[in-house]
Amino acid sequence: MQLGAFSVSLTVKDIHASLAFYEKLGFTHHVGDVSQNWIVLKNGDAVIGLFQGMFEKNALTFNPGWNQDAQGVSQFTDVREVQRQLREKGMEFMAEADESTTGPASFIVVDPDGNPVIVDQHV
Numbered sequence: 001m002q003l004g005a006f007s008v009s010l011t012v013k014d015i016h017a018s019l020a021f022y023e024k025l026g027f028t029h030h031v032g033d034v035s036q037n038w039i040v041l042k043n044g045d046a047v048i049g050l051f052q053g054m055f056e057k058n059a060l061t062f063n064p065g066w067n068q069d070a071q072g073v074s075q076f077t078d079v080r081e082v083q084r085q086l087r088e089k090g091m092e093f094m095a096e097a098d099e100s101t102t103g104p105a106s107f108i109v110v111d112p113d114g115n116p117v118i119v120d121q122h123v
Helices: 015-024 079-088
Strands: 005-011 028-033 038-043 046-051 059-063 105-110 116-121
Touching (some): 015 038, 015 046
Antiparallel strands (some): 028 038, 038 046, 105 116
């Protein structure tokens, strides 16, 4: 099972202060819009998202169908297939993808320490 591109989604209190901090560490704008209270930054292959007022907790995020540059890949495991495989392994879901659909969809599972793991397919 391929989960796709990986990033850490950080819940921030002040997106402008957080952006300035991570820019000092060498991260640069990748996608997103600070005026909408979200932005994704890159430093080499490292990807972090800054989200103000959107999530309650920091989360691990995987994007099936994308590489680390948010470019589509030709072969990937669809989010609904990942969900099906995890369900067969007894995984419980906080939110689920509609398995009757195709294209963009997402689901959320929570690890044993309460950390959300978001699998979010955009293609």
